[in-house]
Structures are given as C-alpha cells and as structure tokens.
Amino acid sequence: xxxxxxxxxxxxxxxxxxxxxxxxxxxxxxxxxxxxxxxxxxxxxxxxxxxxxxxxxxxxxxxxxxxxxxxxxxxxxxxxxxxxxxxxxxxxxxxxxxxxxxxxxxxxxxxxxxxxxxxxxxxxxxxx
Ligand SMILES: [Zn+2]
Numbered sequence: 001x002x003x004x005x006x007x008x009x010x011x012x013x014x015x016x017x018x019x020x021x022x023x024x025x026x027x028x029x030x031x032x033x034x035x036x037x038x039x040x041x042x043x044x045x046x047x048x049x050x051x052x053x054x055x056x057x058x059x060x061x062x063x064x065x066x067x068x069x070x071x072x073x074x075x076x077x078x079x080x081x082x083x084x085x086x087x088x089x090x091x092x093x094x095x096x097x098x099x100x101x102x103x104x105x106x107x108x109x110x111x112x113x114x115x116x117x118x119x120x121x122x123x124x125x126x127x128x
Contacts, residue, residue, distance in 0.1 A: 032071070032121065032128040039102025041076040041121060044128050048072040048118045050090065055123070058089045067123045068108055074119035076101045079110055089120075 032042040047054045048070045057067045083096040093111035098119060100107045108121040 030128055032126050034076075034100040034102055034105060034107060035125050035127050036105045037100060037103035039076055039100050041100065041107065041126060042071040042074040042119065046071045046073045050118060056089065056120070061087055068120035069123050069126070071119045071121060074098065074108070074110075074121060077107060077110075077119060077121070080104075080106075083112065 030044050031040045032044060033040055050056065050070045055067060055069050057065065059065050077098040078101050079096040080099040081097050083094045085094040088095050088111070090111050093113045093116075095109040095111050097106055098108040098110055098121070099105065105125065106122075107125045108119060110117060110119050
C-alpha cells in the first residue's frame with residue numbers, strides 16, 4: 001500500500017496553489033501525468049532504456065510520427081484491445097495500445113516479450 005500525499009504545507013500561507021514552485025524540490029517525487037486529464041501515469045525514475053535509448057521516434061503505417069519515452073512501469077495506464085506483433089517497432093515484442101487510466105485517451109503502447117515488458121508513452125501526451 002502506498003502512502004498518500006505528503007503532509008500538508010501548513011506553513012501559514014492559506015491560499016494559492018503552488019504547483020509551479022514545488023517542482024524543483026529534490027525530495028518531491030515527480031510523476032508523469034496525462035496532458036489531457038492530469039491522471040498520474042508513471043514515474044520519471046522508471047524511465048527505461050531500450051536498445052540504448054529511452055526515447056524513440058517512429059512512424060506508424062499511416063505516416064504519423066510519434067516520439068515515445070519508455071518506462072519499466074506505467075501503473076496509471078491500462079492496456080486496451082488485442083496485442084499484435086504486426087508493425088512492431090521493437091522486433092520480438094508484441095504491442096498493445098495503452099489508454100490513460102483517467103480519461104481513456106490513447107497515450108502509448110506496451111511492448112511484451114515473454115516475461116519482459118516495457119511501456120512506451122507518447123511524449124506529446126504526457127507531462128512530467
Ligand atoms: Zn488522461
């Protein structure tokens with residue numbers, strides 16, 4: 001069971017959401033969120049290198065270009081639909097579309113091969 005939000009910042013200043021100013025605090029664990037709804041999808045510390053790089057750029061069969069960043073876990077995303085090994089970007093891995101667990105937007109793909117798996121999130125659709 002994970003712990004919830006860290007303690008309140010009850011330092012006296014009552015108002016204003018301080019989202020921007022807290023981002024640089026080294027002790028605050030950052031998360032990767034869906035740009036559409038803000039749902040937490042993954043964590044920056046789970047960035048995963050595949051074939052020597054964590055970011056990859058691809059074109060799909062319709063000519064759409066995607067830049068994806070790979071994570072070893074993406075607990076806030078859910079797999080959607082059938083897996084396929086057709087047009088896989090990573091030979092040996094079958095892909096499944098990933099939807100945001102919050103708003104169901106398409107935010108990337110999982111890639112699985114035997115017991116190995118990683119999650120490629122579209123960088124335009126996530127914010128960390
Ligand atoms: Zn979302």
